[in-house]
Amino acid sequence: MSEEEQYAEALEAARVLFARPVSFVMGAVSVAQLPPDELPEVAFAGRSNVGKSSLINALVGQKYLARASNEPGRTRELNFFLLNDAMHMVDLPGYGWARASKTTVKKFQNLGRDYLRGRPNLKRAYLLIDSRHGLKEVDNEPMDALDKAAVSYQIVLTKADKIKPAELAKVIEATQNAIKKRPAAHPVVLATSSETGFGIPELRLEIMQTCEVSL
Template sequence: MKVNQAEFIISAVRPNQYPVDALPELALAGRSNVGKSSLINRMINRKNLARTSSKPGKTQQLNYYRINNDLYFVDLPGYGYAQVSKTEREKWGKFIEEYLLGREFLKLVLLIIDLRHPPSKDDEAMYSWLKHNGVPVCIVTTKADKIPKGKWQKHAKIIKEALGADKSDPFIMFSSELGLGKDELWSVIEQRIGYGREEGEESREIGEASVVEPDSGDQEE
C-alpha cells in the first residue's frame, strides 16, 4: 500500500468516541516502550505522527490514525508497566477487552514483541487470550537492528516457542530503523482487509507464506 495520507484522528477513552466511518481497524498491542509508535511512523513514512515517549505507560487511550481513508491503525495502551496503579491497569484491561471482543471493524491485532528478549508473561497472556477468543493476530518482532542478523532466527525461535505460536499466524521481523519487514507487514494487512479486491470477493487465508525470514547474507554486527 502506498501511503498518500496519514493523520491522527482521536485519542478515544470510551466507545462513543470511536470513528463511525466503518473503515477496517488494525490494533497494535504490546508492552510499554516496545516500539508501537515507531512502527506506525515507519509504516506510513512519517517521523513523528505517532508520538514516541520515554515514559512507559503514557498512552492511556486508543489512539486512532487514519491511513489513506482505507484503514485505521489503533495504538492500544501499553501493558506491563508496574508504576501504573492496579486500579488503573484493571480499568484499562476492561476497556481494551471490550474493544478487542466487541469492535466489529477490528480486522487484525498486531502483537508487538521485542525480538531481543523472550516474551514477557504479559505477552504470553495476551497471545493466549487472543487465540482463545478467536481474534486474528499477527506477531511482529521489533528492534531487529539491535542484534546481529545471524541471531535473528535463534531469537525468533525462542519467541515462537514461548508463545506456543500457531504456525498459521504471520510472524514478521521488523526494524523501524532499517525498514525491515515493512512491505511484508503491509502485505499481511492488505490481505486481511481485502485491500485491492472487488467488494464481495472471498478473502484468502493468511498462512505461513506471510512469515518473514532473514536472508542468508553475512552477519551484521
C-alpha cells in the first residue's frame, strides 16, 4: 500500500470514528466538578467569537451538539462531550470578552488555567485563531499559559473560506514563524472551515492519532 493510500485509509478511519455516537456530558464551573480522568481528551480554546462551537459540530457532523451563542463569551463552563465512549472533547470558556467584568473574566480564565494544569489525560489543546486576523496580542496569554503548563497545543485557523488561498498561505506561514520558539506549540498549523468542511478530515485524524483511539 502506498503512502497516499495509507493516508486515505487513515482519514477514512477518522471519519468513521467521528461519525460514531457523541453526547454532551456536562458543563463544569469548577475543577471539582470535572469527570474522571480515565479517558484521553482534547480541549478547544480560542477567542469568544472564533467559532469553537461550529468547529466541534463540524467535526462530529452535527449542527447543534455544541451550542453557539449570539452573544460572544457565553460559554463560561468547561463543556465535555463524549465520543464513541472512547474520548472526551472539551470546549473551554472563550477569552477576549468585551462586555464581561474583570472579575468574571478572571474567574473563568482561572478555571481554564486550573483545568490545563491539573488534567493528566489531556493529550492536546487546540487553540483556534480566526484566519482573517491571525494571532493577536490577546492570544499571547493563553499560549503563555499552555507553555507554562507544558500542555501540547496546536494552532487551528478557522473561517478559512473567508479569505483567498494566497492570503491563507501567508497567515499560515506567519503563524508558524510566531510559534517557533514556544516550547509546547505543535509546529504544524492547520486551516479549517466549518462551513465548507475544508481541513476538517485532517483535524479529525490529528485528534484520533493524538488520543491514540482506534476503532
